[in-house]
Amino acid sequence: MFCYGFCFIISLFIVGPDRVLLVNTLYAFRPSPGFVLTAIREIYKAQTHHMIPSLLRSLDHVLNLTCRELDSVDCAALLFILQHSDRVKVNLQWTSIPTEEIESILFTLDKVSQLSVDRKLLLRFIHCCAASDAQQGAPSGLLKTLQHRLDLSCSSCVELTEKDQTEPLSLTFVDCRAVSTILRHSSHDTQLDLRDCEVEDSSLDLLFPVLDRVRLGASKAVLLQLVSLVPGSSERDTVRRGESLCRALGGELDLSHTTLNQSACEGLAQMLDFSDRLTELDLSHCQLTDQLLLTLIKHLHKVQVLNLSHNKITDAATHRLLQLVSINPSIEAVRLFNNNIVDRTPFKKDKRFEIW
Numbered sequence: 001m002f003c004y005g006f007c008f009i010i011s012l013f014i015v016g017p018d019r020v021l022l023v024n025t026l027y028a029f030r031p032s033p034g035f036v037l038t039a040i041r042e043i044y045k046a047q048t049h050h051m052i053p054s055l056l057r058s059l060d061h062v063l064n065l066t067c068r069e070l071d072s073v074d075c076a077a078l079l080f081i082l083q084h085s086d087r088v089k090v091n092l093q094w095t096s097i098p099t100e101e102i103e104s105i106l107f108t109l110d111k112v113s114q115l116s117v118d119r120k121l122l123l124r125f126i127h128c129c130a131a132s133d134a135q136q137g138a139p140s141g142l143l144k145t146l147q148h149r150l151d152l153s154c155s156s157c158v159e160l161t162e163k164d165q166t167e168p169l170s171l172t173f174v175d176c177r178a179v180s181t182i183l184r185h186s187s188h189d190t191q192l193d194l195r196d197c198e199v200e201d202s203s204l205d206l207l208f209p210v211l212d213r214v215r216l217g218a219s220k221a222v223l224l225q226l227v228s229l230v231p232g233s234s235e236r237d238t239v240r241r242g243e244s245l246c247r248a249l250g251g252e253l254d255l256s257h258t259t260l261n262q263s264a265c266e267g268l269a270q271m272l273d274f275s276d277r278l279t280e281l282d283l284s285h286c287q288l289t290d291q292l293l294l295t296l297i298k299h300l301h302k303v304q305v306l307n308l309s310h311n312k313i314t315d316a317a318t319h320r321l322l323q324l325v326s327i328n329p330s331i332e333a334v335r336l337f338n339n340n341i342v343d344r345t346p347f348k349k350d351k352r353f354e355i356w
């Protein structure tokens with residue numbers, strides 16, 4: 001990456017059949033995407049591929065084309081540069097690319113060490129990749145250049161204040177099917193970031209078969225949907241769903257401030273039943289009643305740190321909670337602040353309860 005204040009001179013003598021172009025520029029800052037585009041277009045038009053190594057060196061092996069509108073000639077120029085290069089970083093965030101050009105870029109990604117794209121362009125690459133013949137290795141190539149991160153969140157939009165960039169992205173059935181197709185070809189754990197995304201249950205369902213190879217980031221609403229979807233079509237299916245969701249969550253689940261109903265609690269109970277262990281489960285502010293807690297309690301020994309604060313738990317659940325903790329040394333802490341428990345004395349005997 002270029003450092004600010006770093007001065008360098010790029011001199012490009014580009015000799016074409018009918019033109020001689022001299023670009024001689026003193027840069028105090030990193031070259032703008034507009035300059036990069038002009039440079040690659042000139043090299044492409046003149047077909048001076050011997051210029052490419054020195055161009056890339058002076059660009060520090062970064063082709064930054066962010067926020068540009070590429071036409072088919074620009075795309076051909078980009079491909080020409082990529083074909084004559086190796087391990088270059090390409091930044092296409094907020095770059096517009098004609099649909100028919102996506103595929104050729106996709107199949108040239110073996111020359112790219114790192115690809116940066118915004119989430120809308122990422123989805124287009126994912127769709128194109130899923131539709132392509134997997135034999136050609138497109139899915140694994142795409143995942144590799146994305147550093148095994150499929151980021152559909154807004155995290156890359158923080159600098160942009162445009163409204164439409166921070167609105168939740170609605171992932172359709174077809175989007176989820178394409179994501180699932182790509183991930184089926186991944187050998188690594190892929191980080192799948194669905195924060196700031198909205199997904200319908202039937203579409204989310206398509207992700208279960210690949211959750212075992214994913215580290216998942218998602219909004220609480222989507223997490224709650226996933227938990228509710230754990231009960232599958234058969235016992236075997238449910239076991240697999242529970243195990244892979246738990247694995248994808250990396251041992252922590254924060255459902256605080258969501259409304260847990262009976263079916264969500266049953267899903268959570270099954271997930272816990274079939275999972276190894278959760279280091280932390282946050283169920284604070286979930287409107288949990290004694291009855292809902294009873295649905296879960298048989299499985300809560302799988303949790304190390306449990307937050308049950310700000311719920312509707314009463315003295316009627318005291319006995320079961322004491323029993324849960326007394327027979328399970330693996331439980332480290334149970335937080336019970338702000339429930340409807342009147343008699344707190346029984347909890348004082350075990351330091352693992354935090355109730356004041």
Ligand SMILES: *[C@@H]1O[C@H](CO)[C@@H](O)[C@H](O)[C@H]1NC(C)=O
Binds near residue numbers: 001002030032091
């Ligand atoms: C790419 O160019 C944009 C706009 O000039 C700049 O803000 C960004 O930092 C550049 N990124 C890299 C990786 O050089």
Ligand SMILES: *[C@@H]1O[C@H](CO)[C@@H](O)[C@H](O)[C@H]1NC(C)=O
Binds near residue numbers: 224228261262263264
């Ligand atoms: C329970 O909650 C889940 C997740 O929010 C929701 O999908 C489902 O429709 C709810 N069920 C009932 C019976 O309200």
Ligand SMILES: *[C@@H]1O[C@H](CO)[C@@H](O)[C@H](O)[C@H]1NC(C)=O
Binds near residue numbers: 256282284307335
């Ligand atoms: C619930 O308790 C856990 C463990 O002490 C803590 O990490 C978490 O922040 C708490 N959640 C809330 C919403 O306060």
